[in-house]
Amino acid sequence: KIAVLDCGGQYTKVIDRKVREAFIKSDIFPVGIKADSLSEYSGIILTGGPESVWEESSLRPDKDIFNLGIPILGICYGMHLITVHFGGVVSENVKKEYGESDINIDTSCPLFENLNPVETVLMSHGDSVSKLPDGFKLCASSENITAGIYNEEKKIYGVQFHPEVDMTVNGKMVFENFLRKICGIKENYSLEDRLESAIKQVKAQAGDGKVMVLVSGGVDSAVTAGILLRALNPDNIYAVHIDHGFMRKNESDIICESLSANGLKNLIRINAKDIFYKNLEGVTDPEKKRNIIGETFITELQNQMSKLNLDMDKTFIAQGTLRPDLIESGNPDVSGHAKKIKTHHNDVEIVRRAREKGFVIETNYDWHKDEVRRIAVMLGLPAEIANRQPFPGSGLAVRLLCQDGNKTVNQDENEALKELLNKTGSKYSACMLPVESVGVQGDNRTYAGFAAIFQNNDAPDWDSMYLLARTITNKLSFINRVVYVLGSGDGLENAKAHPMYVGDKCVSILREVDHLVTKRLENKKISQTFVILLPISSDSGKADGAAKKYSIAIRTFVTNDFMTGRPAPLGSEIPFSEIMDISNEIKRNFPEIEYVFYDITGKPPATCEWE
Ligand code: XMP
Incomplete structure (x- = not known):
């Protein structure tokens, strides 16, 4: 077994998952746990975290863990803890890094066996090691940053980068080396065992009680319903699908049909569009939108409970919440010390209160996507549901970048962007746009502007374009997302923001364009495909009557863990002619749309969603 000591980083749970992916059991503990309680573990992993070890009050482990003789791997903040314990120095301001980076690796270090001398990894840190700890050797570096240290005799290893996330290309091998070779673990822990224990847990929690399960149509809530059906009397299960008016095209119909075919006896569909739209009237702040949607969901659920004469204090609420949702929401029970990145609709205050009373069932609480x-396949759910792309509970509402129309481009930022492009000798033109989107920086979710790059003619070369996006977001902290303009960028420099609020017209354009794009890209190797509606245009077209008020961004995301990921490459996964054809079809069918963008940023620094 492996002990993961949580220092509050948002990737703690991903570390735990990487261990389980290797079929090894792991437990997460607060970093301060007493060393005595860890003597039965074969290895210890110290996670990343938002604090700085040079601060007096920062989180510390029990010093004795370093004397147990158990192998230790420290990741990011975890490496800093090892460094200061053994007399090294950690400093701020050497160089902060948030994103993909190429580092040099010493492949003779046991942690890096079978890796390449240069590896692409995710760096996400403010502080770094400025003096190696006594008795430790350097085994990885990126420019002047210490990226890896080790003491082979003590079996203590530290890495500045994050081997646990997808963005670190050979991160899995780093774990394999640590778990199998350095810790010497041989036993296996299977997903079947974990499904059985989830079923047992639901039986114990709900017994003969009545359970209401919210089914969105995604794989998560379908699995929850599937587990409830295995654990409980079907008469006691009430499945509720709330159509909030932000579902994709025909989605609610498809969901309800396939779930009733699956053995759910009491399936109730609620059309609640009017109330959701009313509650969101005039709201532009993304966090407020998420909270309003989450609360309206629960109010609708409570109304439904009273209609069914279910006792609110005795009915369980079941939902398909995944562990990463709770970590990203900064839920104190789960994330330990992780800072809030965003509130997920299924972790709003009212749900947290019910959870405290023991009336929330979260079957997938411990699993990743x-x-x-x-598990869906093991439960016999149809492939259509098991393989469905994820869709946020708040739906299309968070893909409308609502605003009051007063945003303008900061000219200093615009100049800095142009200067950077000049310096890199880039063949692209670029400008900032009067709209913001969300990204992640370290443990924080930040709103920042984004840049559009365009060249108006030849097919771009993906590798150099992606590298340019990386350079722009690395060098200019006010940009967390870069898009490529599909087609002409004429007039884009003077693009204006228009007021846009949640309403029938914009939701309906978004839904139709989403349908068009997702259909055309459905057979590609993409984990999530969707579009975002932006209230910006150059205002051209007004003269001929059809006011072009909107633009569309196409987002593709390739990932396993959804904590990090990359866009699908143009030119290989999606041929350039195909994406241009899609862009032209959008412009032809929707005269209100002026520009079509392709999001070319990874997470981090961008997020998958734009809000
Ligand atoms: P981000 O934007 O954080 O998204 O990179 C990661 C994954 O989570 C989904 N997502 C949500 N799912 N409620 C959900 O159920 C939400 O509020 C929410 N926000 C993001 C997103 O679609 C992606 O799959």
């Missing part, structure tokens, strides 16, 4: 998909 890919595990849920495997």
Whole structure:
């Protein structure tokens, strides 16, 4: 078994999952746990975290863990803890890094066996090691940053980068080396065992009680319903699908049909569009939108309970919440010390209160998306549901970048962007746009502007374009997302923002364009495909009557863990002619749309969603 000591980083749970992916059991503990309680573990992993070790009050482990003789791997903040314990120095301001980076690796270090001398990894840190700890050797570096240290005799290893996330290309091998070779673990822990224990847990929690399960149509809530059906009397299960008016095209119909075919006896569909739209009237702040949607969901659920004469204090609420949702929401029970990145609709205050009373059932609480998909297959759910792309509970509402129309481009930022492009000798033109989107920086979710790059003629070369996006977001902290303009960028420099609020017209354009794009890209190797509606245009077209008020961004995301990921490459996964054809079809069918963008940023620094 492996002990993961949580220092509050948002990737703690991903570390735990990487261990389980290797079929090894792991437990997460607060970093301060007493060393005595860890003597039965074969290895210890110290996670990343938002604090700085040079601060007096920062989180510390029990010093004795370093004397147990158990192998230790420290990741990011975890490496800093090892460094200061053994007399090294950690400093701020050497160089902060948030994103993909190429580092040099010493492949003779046991942690890096079978890796390449240069590896692409995710760096996400403010502080770094400025003096190596006594008795430790350097085994990885990126420019002047210490990226890896080790003491082979003590079996203590530290890495500045994050081997646990997808963005670190050979991160899995780093774990394999640590778990199998350095810790010497041989036993296996299977997903079947974990499904059985989830079923047992639901039986114990709900017994003969009545359970209401919210089914969105995604694989998560379908798995929850599937587990409830295995654990409880079907008469006691009430499945509720709330159509909030932000579902994709025909989605609610498809969901309800396939779930009733699956053995759910009491399936109730609620059309609640009017109330959701009314509650969101005039709201532009993304966090407020999420909260309003989450609360309206629960109010609708409570109304439904009273209609069914279910006792609110005795009815369980079941939902398909995944562990990463709770970590990203900064839920104190789960994330330990992780800072809030965003509130997920299923972790709003009212749900947290019910959870405290023991009336929330979260069957998937301990799993990640890919595990849920495997469980779906084990439960016999149709492939259509098991393989469905994820869709946020708040739906299309968070893909409308609502604003009051007063945003303008900061000219200093615009100049800095142009100067950077000049310096790199880039063949692209670029400008900032009067709209913001969300990204992640370290443990924080930040709103920042984004840049559009365009060249108006030849097909771009993906590798150099992606590298340019990386350079722009690395060098200019006010940009967390870069898009490529599909087609002409004429007039884009003077693009204006228009007021846009949640309403029938914009939701309906978004839904139709989403349908068009997702259909055309459905057979590609993409984990999530969708579009975002932006209230910006150059205002051209007004003269001929059809006011072009909107633009569309196409987002593709390739990932396993959804904590990090990359866009699908143009030119290989999606041929350039195909994406241009899609862009032209959008412009032809929707005269209100002026520009079509392709999001070319990874997470981090961008997020998958734009809000
Ligand atoms: P981000 O934007 O954080 O998204 O990179 C990661 C994954 O989570 C989904 N997502 C949500 N799912 N409620 C949900 O159920 C939400 O509020 C929410 N926000 C993001 C997103 O679609 C992606 O799959």
